[in-house]
Amino acid sequence: MTCDALRADKDTIARFISEITRDWSNHSNEDGLFEVRCLGKERTPVIKSFELKECDDAVDLAVQMNNIGLNIYMTINPIKKSSVCKAAKDGDILRAHYTFVDADDKPGINGLEALTSKIEPDLVVITGTIPHQRRHAYWRFDEPCTDLTLWSNRQLDLAKRYKTDPAVSNPSRIMRVAGTVSYPDLTKQARGYVNELTEMRVNTS
Numbered sequence: 001m002t003c004d005a006l007r008a009d010k011d012t013i014a015r016f017i018s019e020i021t022r023d024w025s026n027h028s029n030e031d032g033l034f035e036v037r038c039l040g041k042e043r044t045p046v047i048k049s050f051e052l053k054e055c056d057d058a059v060d061l062a063v064q065m066n067n068i069g070l071n072i073y074m075t076i077n078p079i080k081k082s083s084v085c086k087a088a089k090d091g092d093i094l095r096a097h098y099t100f101v102d103a104d105d106k107p108g109i110n111g112l113e114a115l116t117s118k119i120e121p122d123l124v125v126i127t128g129t130i131p132h133q134r135r136h137a138y139w140r141f142d143e144p145c146t147d148l149t150l151w152s153n154r155q156l157d158l159a160k161r162y163k164t165d166p167a168v169s170n171p172s173r174i175m176r177v178a179g180t181v182s183y184p185d186l187t188k189q190a191r192g193y194v195n196e197l198t199e200m201r202v203n204t205s
Contacts, residue, residue: 006181006195006196006197007067007181007197008062008063008066008067008072008179008180008181008197009179009180009197010059010063010179011179012178012179012199012200013059013062013063013072013177013178013179013180014055014056014059014179015178015179015200015202016123016125016177016178016179016200017034017055017058017059017074017177018055019122019123019200019202020034020074020076020097020098020123020138021034021052021055021078023097023140023144024052024078024097025052027078027094027095027144029094030078030080030081030094031051031052031078032078032079032080032081032094032095033049033050033051033078033079033080033081033083034049034050034052034058034074034075034078034079035047035048035049035050035074035075035079035087035088035174036048036049036050036058036061036062036072036073036074036177037072037073037074037075037087037174038061038062038065038066038070038071038072038073039070039071039073040069040070040071040183041185041186043069043070046061046065046070047086047087048061049079049083049088051081058074062177062180066180066181067181069183070183071176071180071182071183072176072177072180073174073175073176073177074174074175074177075088075093075172075173075174076096076097076098076100076138076173076174076175077093077094077095077096077097077098077148077171077172077173078093078094078095078097079092079093079094079172080092080093080094088172089172090148090170090171090172092172093148093171093172094146095144095145095146095148096141096144096145096148096151096171097140097141097144097145098122098123098138098139098140098141099138099139099141099151099154099155099158100136100137100138100139100155100168100175101115101136101137101155101158101159101162101164101165101168102136102164102165102167102168102175103134103135103136103137103162103164103165104127104134104164104165105132105134106132107163108162108163108164108165109132109133109134109135110163111161111162111163111164112135112137112162112164114162115137115158115161115162116137119139120203120205121137121138121139121203122138122139122140122202122203123137123138123140123200123201123202123203124136124137124138124200124201124203125137125138125175125176125178125198125199125200125201126198126199126200126201127176127182127196127198128182128193128196128198129196130192130193130194130196131191131192131193136175136176148171151171152169152170152171155168155169156169176198177198178198178199178200179197179198179199179200180197180198181195181196181197181198182195182196182197182198183195
C-alpha cells in the first residue's frame with residue numbers, strides 16, 4: 001500500500017478505545033472521561049473529551065482528523081468528569097487500569113521483548129516498522145490503581161529497567177491510537193520515518 005492510499009482503520013480504532021476503557025464502567029465511583037487529541041506540526045490541535053457512551057463519536061472524530069493528516073492520541077487513564085481543562089492534566093486523572101511502555105528504538109524493543117518473555121502484554125500497538133520496529137505494550141491490572149504516585153514510579157522503573165521511553169510515566173499521558181496513520185514530522189522523515197498505518201494485537205489467551 002502506498003503512503004497516499006493509507007487511511008484510518010475505523011474498526012481498529014473502535015476496538016482500541018473499547019480495550020482501553022473496557023473496565024471503566026465496573027468502577028463504583030465514576031467511570032470517567034477519555035480525551036482524543038489530534039495533533040500536527042503547525043496545525044491547530046483538536047482536543048475533545050468523551051463519555052463512554054460517546055465512543056462512536058470519538059471514533060468518527062479520530063477518523064476524520066486522521067484522514068486530513070493529524071496524528072491521533074488518547075488518554076489511557078480515565079479523567080474526572082469535573083475536569084475543566086481542555087487538555088487533561090495529571091491532577092485530572094482518576095486512576096489507572098493499565099501499565100504500559102513505549103519502545104521507540106532498538107534498546108527499547110530489546111527491553112520490551114525481554115519483558116514480554118516474562119509476562120505477555122494484553123495489548124500491543126505496532127506504531128511503526130520503518131526505519132525500525134516501534135511498539136506500545138499494555139498490561140491490564142486485575143484491580144485499578146488509585147495511587148497514581150505509585151503508578152508513576154512503577155512506570156519510571158519499567159522504563160529504566162527495560163530501556164523504554166521514560167516520558168511515558170505521568171498519569172495524563174496520551175498514547176497513539178491504534179488503527180490511525182502515523183504522520184512523522186520533517187525531523188523524523190529525515191531519519192527515514194514514513195507514513196504508516198498503526199496496527200493492534202490483542203492477547204486473547
